[in-house]
Amino acid sequence: MRVSRKTAEKNRETVVRTASEQFRTYGYDGIGVANLMKAAGLTQGGFYKQFKSKDALEIEATELALEENLELWSQAMDGASDPVQVLKDWYLSPQHVSAVGKGCTYATLGAEATRQGSEMQHVFGTAIEQQVTALAGKLGDPAETRQVAIRTMAQMIGTLILARAVSDADLQDEILQAGRGA
């Protein structure tokens, strides 16, 4: 039953990574500790030896998801001559629309974060600040870049949420196209 400390550390990371995808897919309240641990290949009993509470895991999993976000945006824009257009095309692709669990955390959990208390808001606040700074760095005019970066982020997030909320394929297409344009 017992595993080595190295394996235990790996198991813990697997739980956080699994949770970061499951929360994005089902919401914080949409999946319980038992199913989370099962999805990570473990049993529920071990959970509270690794984490203080489900709330604590929500924070850790969200931090990981938001770090991945930052990394993915960076990669998408890397070396592009028109970084914003490349970012939009990647972010608003059908692949990202259907990749809910591995996709943008702002779009999946941003609205729920508002209800999760001040610690979660702090996690989102820090991440948004970093994301805006990183995106602004890719742009030209330093005076307006932060405002442009925020508008670009908001536009993409709002577009992805609308596209996903819709079942009609034509309307979804129209929404994504609008987001990619101007």
Added chain:
Amino acid sequence: MRVSRKTAEKNRETVVRTASEQFRTYGYDGIGVANLMKAAGLTQGGFYKQFKSKDALEIEATELALEENLELWSQAMDGASDPVQVLKDWYLSPQHVSAVGKGCTYATLGAEATRQGSEMQHVFGTAIEQQVTALAGKLGDPAETRQVAIRTMAQMIGTLILARAVSDADLQDEILQAGRGA
């Protein structure tokens, strides 16, 4: 205990209206039938004589919330010479940011709707289509108006979600200002 049919119908409407606010505030999974009925001034036992299931109430309450949305946007733009700017100023005001329960349903429940099954997606799809059509009707150039309407909606929704996800007042202000500008 029993009340007149007229009162019973009124009670049912109170439950739907209360639910439309409570779901926006706490999420579909964040409030139970017992607390919902208590918030409407009734007890939980009567619920299932009025509604088939909690899912059925979620659909009805969301339909009502989305109808109110359409109405509010319309009112905000009514008679304005620059309807989009007026709409943005109203939508991205500090009042709307804090009025979660009575505020925009796309921003509070749009991401969760994706997980609630095809019936809920259909409800959102229909509402989005109506909202886009109504907003496009307020704009000029008929060729691009739907795309502009969608972009405006997405931008506002994304901005509101980001603003609410943040606890830092300065960052929230910066986000809202970016959304109101160009």
Added chain:
DNA sequence: ATTATCTATAGATCTATAGATAATGC
């Protein structure tokens, strides 16, 4: 000997139902 994970379960909460109560509506 220590401890990572397991099985089992306590206690709270959630959806849904059953049957009692009392006012309406024929």
Added chain:
DNA sequence: ATTATCTATAGATCTATAGATAATGC
């Protein structure tokens, strides 16, 4: 007599804890 709402509760599920099990690490 009918029925809108109430109290009470069944059964499922959720978070969290207790104690058993068996492999690691001194």
